[in-house]
Structure formats: structure tokens, C-alpha cells
Amino acid sequence: MFVEQEWILxxxxxxPHHIALINLASEEQWTYQQLSEEIGKWSQFFERQQLKKGSRVAVFARNHxxxxxxxxxxGLRGLIYVPLNWRLSREELTQILEDATPSILLYEEESHCSLVVEKMFPLHLIKHEKATLPSRQDVDLNDPWLMIYTGGTTGRPKGVVLSFQSVNWNAINTIISWGLQEKDRTLNYMPMFHTGxxxxxxxxxxxxxxxxxxxxxxxxxxALRATNQYQTTISLFVPTMYQAMIATEYFRENHFPSMNVFLSGGAPCPHPIYDVFHKKGLFFKEGYGLTEAGPNNFYIAREDAYAKKGAVGKSMQFNEAxxxxxxxxxxxxxxxxxLLVRGKHMFRFYWNNxxxxxxxxxxxxxxxxDLAMMDEDGDFYIVGRRKEMIISGGENVYPQEVEQCMLQHPDVQEVAVIGVADNYWGEIVTAFIVCCHQVATILDELNELCHQQLGCYKIPKQIIFLDQLPKTSVGKIDKKALHRLVDSTC
Incomplete structure (x- = not known):
């Protein structure tokens, strides 16, 4: 009898002979048959460790x-996979491990992981063993498979528990809604401790x-060279990655004929990036998701995305919004x-919460x-985080609208807008900017640009220039760090 967690077998x-995985750094390739054999080795290893169904397996490793x-x-043994963000501090990792209480920690020897747990095993421990088919475990669709910890932007990180149903329906929904096929190839730099x-x-x-x-x-x-070398057809990068990519000579000189579409996610994408891809005749669009749902929730046709910059489209085939x-x-x-969403791809619960x-x-x-709006065609736009909305003089200001306006200036590379506490206004709109040239020369131009496109209460009352904006572990602009920067200078 076929069971849900065995679809990979x-x-x-x-x-069996199709290429499933390629490790970019080493150029190691696995066919689906080889992947199946490697899965068998790990399943045997877990069986020897006498790990019971529901035990947490923590993994501390870079992408591989x-x-x-x-x-x-x-998944085959009913264990819960807990990938750890290796960029966190020892204190942060200790908090997660105390919450997850893993039965085992797998880590790379090269990482010199110094965390103290009951058992530690290097990733290469069982490579030499002969593979056999793993023994079957009774697993229900609602049983946990992954537990991914959030970034802790509103406090302590939370363990997001994804069941077999959550993961599999996100995959099925994505395949059907986005039209994925076995000929498709993706290049993934998104960290594998992250749902993306x-x-x-x-x-x-x-x-x-x-x-x-x-x-x-x-x-x-x-990344761009690998896109051509491996003839990828669809790939996801965050906006900060795209900013770096379009600035290269290689991007300007190449046309990436294999690419059906470039996807952007993780944060709202600056509209000028759309223009750069459009001028090269390349399709580019945005998606939206979160660890607790998917992360795939919407679909927009690649042909429509440029005309509706910032739109994520309509909810996918088997979910609602x-x-x-x-x-x-x-x-x-x-x-x-x-924005509210629902479907079988949603998470089950927060661990211990x-x-x-x-x-x-x-x-x-x-x-x-998240704050969103829908146009007359039923296409959704993400406006920003509800907790990031600025209330200045009693008026609501959405940071993304201000950021997109200021990004139209040709010398502005990156912008982040936050609300800073103020005794008179409640909050004042504050913009942090990374620019190409001398800052003094563009202040008047930015002010004029904002007055042309924004209501007066939305125009930043404070502009701070930085050499670079702080980023989170997945490449998003870290607005918590910007708030700390302001607090430290007050």
C-alpha cells in the first residue's frame, strides 16, 4: 500500500535515471535512484539509534x-526534521534547542558546532553503508514532518510545525498552479533552514x-553563470540578491535563454528591478508566502506581472485568500x-505554544x-506588515509605498522606511537610504519626487544615509536593526 510520505520513493x-540534485560547489550529482539510496542509509541509521516516531532530529549545516x-x-520514519539557522548566536540556538528538545543533533564537522547535546553525529557517518529499502512506519497525514523556527521578529522564535499534508499540498498546489514539469530546473540559494x-x-x-x-x-x-551553465528554467531569489545580480557586467552581457521566469520573494521587490528585466526581454514576477502557510499562496501569469508591478496575483488552485x-x-x-489565507498547506500548530x-x-x-489590497480584477498586492504600519499625526502610512517612491531616483540603491517615536506626531516617517553618489546632491531631488507622488504626511521627515542596510539571515532588510540603530543614537 502506498502511503503519503513515500512519494519520493x-x-x-x-x-530513476533523471538528475534530482546537483551540489553547485562540488558539482556532485544524484539521480533519483541515488537519492533513494541515500535516504535508505539515513533511515537505517535512525532505526539503529532507536529514534521513535515524533522524535526531533535537529540539523546544523549549510546548504547541501x-x-x-x-x-x-x-519523513519515512515519522521523525520531525528541525533545521537550525547556523547564523544565529549560541544563545539563540540554545533557546531553540531547549524548546525543540531534539533526540539527536546532526552537524557538519567543518562547522565546529560547540553546542552541547546528548548525542552528536557528523553528516558523513554512514556514507559507506550499503543501502536497503527503509522499513515502513505508520504515519498520518496530520503528523508533523518539519519544524521550522521563525526569525523571532516579535519575540522568541516559534517552532512552526508542518505536517505531511502541509508540505505535500503546498507542493501539489504549486505544481498545478504554476505549471511545473519534470524538465524544469531551479537554482536554490535560499537557506535550507528557511521554508523558502x-x-x-x-x-x-x-x-x-x-x-x-x-x-x-x-x-x-x-549565480548568474550557474543559471546559464545548468540551463535553469525557474529560480527564486530575494530582492537584495537581484540588486546585486543586475549590477554585474555578466547580467548586462547575457540573455539567459533557458529561463522561463525569475521569481522574487521574501520581501516586496523594488519596482526598478522589474524594469531592468523587462528591458532585457526577461519575465520577472513576485510571490508571497510565510512559514505558516506554504510558502506559496498566489499565482500571476508571467505575461501580466510587468503591467501590474508588485501584484502577486490570485490565490492558487487549492487555497483561498x-x-x-x-x-x-x-x-x-x-x-x-x-490578509487571511486558508487551505491544506497551512501549518498545524506552534510547538509548545x-x-x-x-x-x-x-x-x-x-x-x-500582513496588509494587502485587491484590485478590480481580483489580483492581490502586499502592502506591508501590519506591525510596520506607521501612524503619523493620526494618518496611516505604509512604508512600502514610500520606499517604492524613493527607489525611483536613479541614484538610490536601497531604501527602508520605519516609524520613529515622536512626542508631537506620535511617529515620524524615517527613511534609511543607500545611494551611489554624494548624499547632499540628491536630498532636494528626493524631496521633490516625494512631493510629486505622496501625500505630505507620508513624506519622510528624517532621512539617514548608510553605506549598507542590515540584512537578516535570509537576505531581507532587518528593520529591527534599524530601530536599534535609531535608539542607540537618541
Missing amino acids: KRAALT IQLFAILFAC GLNALCIPLLMVGGTVIIGDKFEAEA KIINQAGQSCAPREVGE KQETANILQDGWLKTG
Whole structure:
């Protein structure tokens, strides 16, 4: 009898000689048959360790194709895969381990991981063993498979528990809605401790029989060269990666004929990036997701994305989305409200945190905490985080609108807008800018640009120039760090 967690073995039986995974740094390649064998080795290892169903397997490692073998072996044995963000401090990692209470920690020998746990095993421990088919475990669709910890932007990190249903329906929905095929290839630099590095394209493409090329340390020109070398067809990068890529000579001189579409996610994408791709005749569009849902939730045709910059499109085939106001009623077109989503791809619960689970899951809908609006065609636009909305003089200011305006200046490379506490206004709109040239020469131009396009209450009252903006572990602009910077100078 076929069971839900065994689909990767079925895929290996269907297309055993197709290339499943490529490790970019070493150029090591695995066919689906080889992936199946590696999964078998890890499953045997877990069986020898006498790990019981529901035990947590923590993994501390940089991006590598071996992580997929561990991930799928956990699924076959009913174990919960817990990838750790290796960029966190020792204190932060200790908090996560104390919460997850893993039975085992797998780590790279090269990482010199100094965390103290009961058992530690290097990733290469069982490579020499002969592979056999793993023994079957009884697993329910709602049983946990992955536990991915959030970045802790609103406090302590939370363990987001994704069931087999969550992961598999995100993959199925993505394959059907986005039209993925086994001929598709993706280059993934998204960290594999993040839902984008696992669930955005990698697992869906492995389910459909495509090829996943795994990169680790992102370097803009190397990523573009790999795109051509491996003839990738669809890849996801965050906006800061795209900023670096379009600045290279290699990007300007090449046309990337194999690419069907470049995807942007993780944060709102600056509109000038759309223009650069459009001028080269390349398709470019944005997506939206979060660890608790998907992360894939919307689809927009690549041909429509440029005409609707910033739109993420309509909800995918097997999920729903709506926008509500503070009264809980559906918003009218162009009215900003909170985005809610629902579907079988949603997470099960927060580990050891029933209250937060109850706060975010209500009547079958997931309250994303993100602000959105829908146009007259039914296409969704993400406006920003509800908690990032600025209230200045009683007026609502959405940082993304101000950022997109200022990014139109040709000398502005990056912008981040936050609200800073003020005794008179409540909050003042404050912009942090990275620019190409002398700052004094563009202040008047920025002020004029903002007055042309923004209401007076939205125009930044304070502009701070930086050499670079702080980034999170997945390449997003770190607005918490900007708040700390302001606090430290007050």
C-alpha cells in the first residue's frame, strides 16, 4: 500500500535515471535512484539509534544536497526534521534547542558546532553503508514532518510545525498552479533552514521529477553563470540578491535563454528591478508566502506581472485568500486590510505554544499579519506588515509605498522606511537610504519626487544615509536593526 510520505520513493521508481540534485560547489550529482539510496542509509541509521516516531532530529549545516536525504528519511520514519539557522548566536540556538528538545543533533564537522547535546553525529557517518529499502512506519497525514523556527521578529522564535499534508499540498498546489514539469530546473540559494529553501521550489520540483541545483554562499555573478551553465528554467531569489545580480557586467552581457521566469520573494521587490528585466526581454514576477502557510499562496501569469508591478496575483488552485478590515468584514477593491489565507498547506500548530496558535488560526483562516489590497480584477498586492504600519499625526502610512517612491531616483540603491517615536506626531516617517553618489546632491531631488507622488504626511521627515542596510539571515532588510540603530543614537 502506498502511503503519503513515500512519494519520493515512488518518484525514484518512475524516473530513476533523471538528475534530482546537483551540489553547485562540488558539482556532485544524484539521480533519483541515488537519492533513494541515500535516504535508505539515513533511515537505517535512525532505526539503529532507536529514534521513535515524533522524535526531533535537529540539523546544523549549510546548504547541501545531503540534507534532502536526511529530510526524506525523517519523513519515512515519522521523525520531525528541525533545521537550525547556523547564523544565529549560541544563545539563540540554545533557546531553540531547549524548546525543540531534539533526540539527536546532526552537524557538519567543518562547522565546529560547540553546542552541547546528548548525542552528536557528523553528516558523513554512514556514507559507506550499503543501502536497503527503509522499513515502513505508520504515519498520518496530520503528523508533523518539519519544524521550522521563525526569525523571532516579535519575540522568541516559534517552532512552526508542518505536517505531511502541509508540505505535500503546498507542493501539489504549486505544481498545478504554476505549471511545473519534470524538465524544469531551479537554482536554490535560499537557506535550507528557511521554508523558502525547502518548500518554495525544491520539494515541488522533486515531486514532479525536476532538477534542483543547490548553492550555498551567494555570489551574484556565480549565480548568474550557474543559471546559464545548468540551463535553469525557474529560480527564486530575494530582492537584495537581484540588486546585486543586475549590477554585474555578466547580467548586462547575457540573455539567459533557458529561463522561463525569475521569481522574487521574501520581501516586496523594488519596482526598478522589474524594469531592468523587462528591458532585457526577461519575465520577472513576485510571490508571497510565510512559514505558516506554504510558502506559496498566489499565482500571476508571467505575461501580466510587468503591467501590474508588485501584484502577486490570485490565490492558487487549492487555497483561498481574503482581505478584511478591522470590523472583520471583507474589504472593497483598493481598500487596505489584513490578509487571511486558508487551505491544506497551512501549518498545524506552534510547538509548545497553544496561545499563539489560537491567536493566528481562527475559524479555519490564518491571520498573516500582513496588509494587502485587491484590485478590480481580483489580483492581490502586499502592502506591508501590519506591525510596520506607521501612524503619523493620526494618518496611516505604509512604508512600502514610500520606499517604492524613493527607489525611483536613479541614484538610490536601497531604501527602508520605519516609524520613529515622536512626542508631537506620535511617529515620524524615517527613511534609511543607500545611494551611489554624494548624499547632499540628491536630498532636494528626493524631496521633490516625494512631493510629486505622496501625500505630505507620508513624506519622510528624517532621512539617514548608510553605506549598507542590515540584512537578516535570509537576505531581507532587518528593520529591527534599524530601530536599534535609531535608539542607540537618541
